[in-house]
Amino acid sequence: MHQLLKTGPTTMLLLGNEAIVRGALEAGVRVTASYPGTPSSEIGNNLFQIHSEAPDLLYFEFSVNEKVAMEVAAAAAAAGVRSLTCMKHVGMNVASDAMMSLAYVGVRAGMVIVCADDPSIHSSQNEQDNRFYGKMSFLPILEPASPQEMMDLTKKAFELSEALELPVILRTTTRTAHVRGPVQLGSLPEAKKESGRFQKDAKRWVLVPGTARLRRKVLLERFEQAMSISDGFDLNEITGSGDMGIVASGVSRGYVMDAIDDLGCKNQISCLFLVMTHPLPEKTIADFVVNKKAILVVEELEPFLEEGIRAVLQRMGVSTPVYGKNGEYFSRMSEFNPALVRGAIARFLGCADVRVEPLAVSNMPPLPIRPPSLCKGCPHTETYNIIKETVIGMGFEENVLYPTDIGCYTLGVMPPIQMADYLICMGSSVGSSAGFSVSTTQKVISFIGDSTFFHSGVSSLINAVHQGHHFCLVILDNSTTAMTGHQPNPGIQYVPPEYKKTRVTIEQVVRGCGVRNVFKINPYKKDEALPVVRQALSLNDLVVIISEAPCVLYAKKVGGRR
Amino acid sequence: MKRMKLLFVGVGGQGTLLASRLLGEACMKNGISVLLSEVHGMAQRGGVVESTVMLGGLKSPLISLGEADVLIGFEPLETLRAISYCNKDSVVITSLSPIVPNMVKLGASQYPDINSLFNEIKGMVAGFYACDAEELANKIGSPKSVNVLLLGMLMGTGLLPVSMESMEDTIRTQVKPKTVDANLNAFMAGVNLVS
Numbered sequence: 001m002h003q004l005l006k007t008g009p010t011t012m013l014l015l016g017n018e019a020i021v022r023g024a025l026e027a028g029v030r031v032t033a034s035y036p037g038t039p040s041s042e043i044g045n046n047l048f049q050i051h052s053e054a055p056d057l058l059y060f061e062f063s064v065n066e067k068v069a070m071e072v073a074a075a076a077a078a079a080g081v082r083s084l085t086c087m088k089h090v091g092m093n094v095a096s097d098a099m100m101s102l103a104y105v106g107v108r109a110g111m112v113i114v115c116a117d118d119p120s121i122h123s124s125q126n127e128q129d130n131r132f133y134g135k136m137s138f139l140p141i142l143e144p145a146s147p148q149e150m151m152d153l154t155k156k157a158f159e160l161s162e163a164l165e166l167p168v169i170l171r172t173t174t175r176t177a178h179v180r181g182p183v184q185l186g187s188l189p190e191a192k193k194e195s196g197r198f199q200k201d202a203k204r205w206v207l208v209p210g211t212a213r214l215r216r217k218v219l220l221e222r223f224e225q226a227m228s229i230s231d232g233f234d235l236n237e238i239t240g241s242g243d244m245g246i247v248a249s250g251v252s253r254g255y256v257m258d259a260i261d262d263l264g265c266k267n268q269i270s271c272l273f274l275v276m277t278h279p280l281p282e283k284t285i286a287d288f289v290v291n292k293k294a295i296l297v298v299e300e301l302e303p304f305l306e307e308g309i310r311a312v313l314q315r316m317g318v319s320t321p322v323y324g325k326n327g328e329y330f331s332r333m334s335e336f337n338p339a340l341v342r343g344a345i346a347r348f349l350g351c352a353d354v355r356v357e358p359l360a361v362s363n364m365p366p367l368p369i370r371p372p373s374l375c376k377g378c379p380h381t382e383t384y385n386i387i388k389e390t391v392i393g394m395g396f397e398e399n400v401l402y403p404t405d406i407g408c409y410t411l412g413v414m415p416p417i418q419m420a421d422y423l424i425c426m427g428s429s430v431g432s433s434a435g436f437s438v439s440t441t442q443k444v445i446s447f448i449g450d451s452t453f454f455h456s457g458v459s460s461l462i463n464a465v466h467q468g469h470h471f472c473l474v475i476l477d478n479s480t481t482a483m484t485g486h487q488p489n490p491g492i493q494y495v496p497p498e499y500k501k502t503r504v505t506i507e508q509v510v511r512g513c514g515v516r517n518v519f520k521i522n523p524y525k526k527d528e529a530l531p532v533v534r535q536a537l538s539l540n541d542l543v544v545i546i547s548e549a550p551c552v553l554y555a556k557k558v559g560g561r562r
Numbered sequence: 563m564k565r566m567k568l569l570f571v572g573v574g575g576q577g578t579l580l581a582s583r584l585l586g587e588a589c590m591k592n593g594i595s596v597l598l599s600e601v602h603g604m605a606q607r608g609g610v611v612e613s614t615v616m617l618g619g620l621k622s623p624l625i626s627l628g629e630a631d632v633l634i635g636f637e638p639l640e641t642l643r644a645i646s647y648c649n650k651d652s653v654v655i656t657s658l659s660p661i662v663p664n665m666v667k668l669g670a671s672q673y674p675d676i677n678s679l680f681n682e683i684k685g686m687v688a689g690f691y692a693c694d695a696e697e698l699a700n701k702i703g704s705p706k707s708v709n710v711l712l713l714g715m716l717m718g719t720g721l722l723p724v725s726m727e728s729m730e731d732t733i734r735t736q737v738k739p740k741t742v743d744a745n746l747n748a749f750m751a752g753v754n755l756v757s
Contacts, residue, residue, distance in 0.1 A: 011590065013586050013590050146597075146621075175599060178600050179598065180586060180598040180599070180600065181596065181597045182595075254621030255621075258622045335624075336624075337625075337626045338625070339626030339628075340626065355628070356628040357649060358628030358646040358648070358649060359628070359648045359652070359683070359686055359687065361642075361645055361679060364645075364674075364679065365672070366671070367642060367643050368663050368666050368670075368671035368673060368674075369665055370573065370610050370640075370663040370664075370665070371609060372574070373608050373609075374607065375608070411607065415668065415670070416668060
């Protein structure tokens with residue numbers, strides 16, 4: 001039995017992401033969908049395993065992208081079935097088109113949108129603070145700080161969602177998603193195999209302009225309601241009685257608590273720890289700030305709380321100084337650590353820090369870096385070598401441009417491969433190839449993986465066919481979403497026996513998009529592949545090369561053949 | 563219980579996260595407040611892996627420079643890279659078996675002279691325990707249990723607030739059934755090396 005299906009009450013050492021899954025199970029979630037992305041991937045992985053083991057308990061799918069997953073979960077919640085979708089921060093960019101208007105129609109059963117931000121950019125392409133999506137969409141945000149809260153707030157989010165008839169965003173970060181701690185489990189509801197039923201109401205669910213105007217009004221009313229809920233939110237906590245105030249949320253709460261212990265400054269400080277961070281509890285903040293000499297806001301990334309608090313104080317005509325990201329204390333860059341927060345609090349209070357001198361080894365040479373690299377035997381390495389050899393053989397290595405995409409193969413940017421010249425987001429290899437092909441005379445050869453192609457490469461390929469763009473797109477089909485831990489995608493041909501979903505082959509899709517020049521190679525058969533690639537690269541047209549061989553790690557896992 | 567901050571560092575594929583999790587599970591069994599953090603993501607691709615084990619009621623998942631009470635390095639270069647997380651009162655446990663990075667293989671940089679550096683470090687910290695963990699693991703027939711061998715060394719220092727039985731029990735229940743004996747052997751070898 002899956003560990004998260006154990007009956008409570010008991011305590012388990014859970015990863016934050018696992019705790020979210022348990023919370024959703026305890027809340028009776030029925031429909032779940034996701035596209036994988038670090039640091040959110042373990043949520044989908046666990047739901048996938050649970051669905052495989054107990055298909056009657058809940059539905060789960062790895063959708064082709066976050067927007068689709070959002071729509072799957074939204075419809076389920078509209079039909080009266082509790083649902084959840086999860087994504088990394090940049091995944092919300094993809095899903096945002098659905099989300100912004102989903103806020104207008106709302107939900108009937110609870111819907112939770114888990115969004116995992118990545119301060120310090122451990123495994124992402126940017127460091128965006130997705131709490132701003134809450135502001136833009138008017139959706140409430142809860143920010144957990146510990147694995148226990150990951151579970152408890154997931155359950156709470158379902159209740160809140162139903163009270164407001166709005167999806168609720170559960171915003172995590174790398175250091176809450178990937179922190180492991182004891183979680184006191186509650187009980188699981190009895191498995192009910194009840195279908196939802198969608199009650200038609202075009203005046204609510206069909207966003208033509210007239211309806212959208214009405215629904216916007218409803219949304220603003222719901223937001224007012226959310227504001228009053230936020231002000232009475234029982235998990236927002238005030239501690240201490242000092243006249244210097246700290247406001248913090250998420251993982252920063254832990255840094256603040258440890259710092260206060262280390263500095264022994266409990267009596268000088270009061271803390272307002274916010275769990276519901278959107279909409280802000282204005283009255284709570286106002287009451288907290290009264291009698292405080294100054295406020296320090298401790299939050300990673302953007303001054304989201306800080307600006308909100310300033311706005312509240314400005315409306316009250318209170319001029320208590322608010323510090324945070326405006327240069328003196330914290331940077332917008334990177335995640336926090338205990339010493340950084342402790343140092344800031346010491347300066348805020350004007351007390352001495354308790355710094356420990358780090359060990360300084362006198363003759364430490366510069367240490368060789370150990371960046372992640374493509375695995376031994378990886379088919380991507382073979383494909384890169386074949387393309388490189390052909391490009392050199394054809395003599396245009398000085399005039400070639402390699403747009404790339406998001407996946408293991410992005411590591412092709414590292415020596416000795418160094419065949420990655422431009423990357424901004426999922427699917428950008430195809431669209432940017434079009435742009436380079438019309439703006440330069442460079443030969444454009446771009447790379448995209450199978451999962452990323454399905455995620456957001458297909459529409460750009462149709463565009464390239466229609467517009468008549470000339471470039472060569474190499475689709476690196478390793479039959480899995482390898483980077484995030486081997487999740488399935490529609491194209492996979494190597495699957496575990498219990499995986500019965502319909503395969504959509506990349507070649508069919510590419511031909512269906514209207515590409516005339518389609519070549520296939522096996523990257524492990526270099527001698528056969530070289531002339532094919534040479535022929536492909538000699539065409540001054542839109543060309544797709546599908547390089548097909550399973551990820552070596554994945555093949556080992558599912559017993560696939562090479 | 564006194565607060566304790568342990569930093570585990572290694573290379574993707576070495577089982578660093580499993581080792582820290584085993585310690586976390588054993589602590590939980592002993593009623594000790596524990597929080598672990600893990601860096602996932604690109605780790606599977608042979609990059610650096612770091613995890614922390616925070617004991618005694620700490621709420622921060624991370625350790626700042628100079629603030630690790632114990633550093634457990636699964637690979638000597640990674641121990642060196644993380645050494646500034648230690649201070650004069652820290653205890654260092656390290657494997658001496660190098661995993662040579664690609665940059666070195668390509669001739670782009672040089673693997674450091676670990677012996678002379680560790681000699682210096684030994685005199686700067688409160689405790690220093692090192693062994694050629696791979697060779698030892700091979701010798702006792704547990705080649706894949708370098709991580710648990712180092713966990714055994716940590717146990718052997720007597721610093722951990724958990725009992726021997728609960729640590730062994732945790733290993734028994736948490737590792738793959740087929741590997742229980744190999745792991746217990748490695749664990750005991752580590753314990754005996756230090757205590």
